[in-house]
Amino acid sequence: MFQKHLQKAADSILPQTLYVVATPIGNLADITLRALAVLQKADIVCAEDTRVTAQLLSAYGIQTKLVSVREHNERQMADKVVQYLSDGLIVAQVSDAGTPAVCDPGAKLAAAVREAGFKTVPVVGASAVMGALSVAGVNDPSFHFHGFLPPKTGERQKLFAQWAAADYPVVMFETPHRIEAALSDMAAVFPERRLMLAREISKTFETFLSGTVAEIQTALAEDGNQSRGEMVLVLHPAVKEKSETLPESAQNVMKILSAELPTKQAAELAAKITGEGKKALYDLALAWKNGGG
Missing domain, CATH: 3.30.950.10 (Tetrapyrrole methylase, C-terminal domain)
Structure with a gap:
């Protein structure tokens, strides 16, 4: 079953495509089968640090050509990657950990490849x-x-x-x-x-x-x-302070609805319209009926 899915992933990989591959952020077992298939089949792997990526590839017995594409040379290397794709090659891009272009190099390369008319395909994976x-x-x-x-x-x-x-x-x-x-x-x-x-x-x-x-x-x-x-x-989000009084807009909606509908039904509908609490709107209408406003 494992090999079946790995082969299916491999069969879907196309030439003249840049695959942006998410790699493990720590535990090597977090790599996906699709990522392994892409890295195995890629003619070129663009790495942020070739030494780090070499260790990952070695752990899975993968041998392929590594080139360095990092923050300081990304724009210049984009032209070479476009040439690789023009030659019909399969190119994968990885960062040291996680997903390229997310607090890591990669965005400039992906943009250049798309502008040159070639496909960029994300291979999703581990995310901190x-x-x-x-x-x-x-x-x-x-x-x-x-x-x-x-x-x-x-x-x-x-x-x-x-x-x-x-x-x-x-x-x-x-x-x-x-x-x-x-x-x-x-x-x-x-x-x-x-x-x-x-x-x-x-x-x-x-x-x-x-x-x-x-x-x-x-x-x-x-x-x-x-x-x-x-x-x-x-x-975590800031805790919302509960207001003791309903906004004037919500009160106006409730006033209109309670004049035409039973109080409970008016409160339910007003709550949907305004986003305020149904009980608070119901209590407000009761207060009006009892001479409170």
Whole structure:
């Protein structure tokens, strides 16, 4: 069954195509069968660091030509990759870990290939962002991904101020040598906000710390090992303050509906229209009927 799916993936790989391949972020077993099929069949593999990628390929017994495509030469190498594709070759692009172009080189190459008229195909896989979100305990349908936090305190503080009232989770990356400073800046802006620090996801020393920013600061102070490795921070949404009074617009909707419909039905419909609580709208209508407004 394993070989059947691997062969099916291999059969779908086309020449003159750039495959943007997600690689494991830690645990080598997190690579997908499709990624293995692409790497096995690729004539050229563009790597951020050829030494890192060579270790991955060696682990799976794959031998192919590696070329270096990194931040400083990506634009220049794009012309060579376009030539490879023009010659009918299959090209794969990888970063050291995770998905190219997501806080890693890759966007310029993909854009150049598409502009040259060739296909770019994503081969999805392990993601530190989605991995952290999946265990953070946030259930919001949307989130903001920022990437690496600014290295300077002033820039971080301005950024955090923008998120002070954010009603959505924010996912960000941070480095070991800046984590203490970043948490210190966070504590000043988000003293009560919940935060999760995911460290070394999928690796041997994977840990997840959750609590207030101050509690995570304490955990890092008590165990220096928690300040090491790759880090993802998930900032929970700001807690919405409950208003004791309904917005005037919601009250107007309820007033119109309650004049034409039974109170319960009017409250249900008003709640759907305004997004306010059905009970609060119902209680408001009762107060009107009892002479309260």
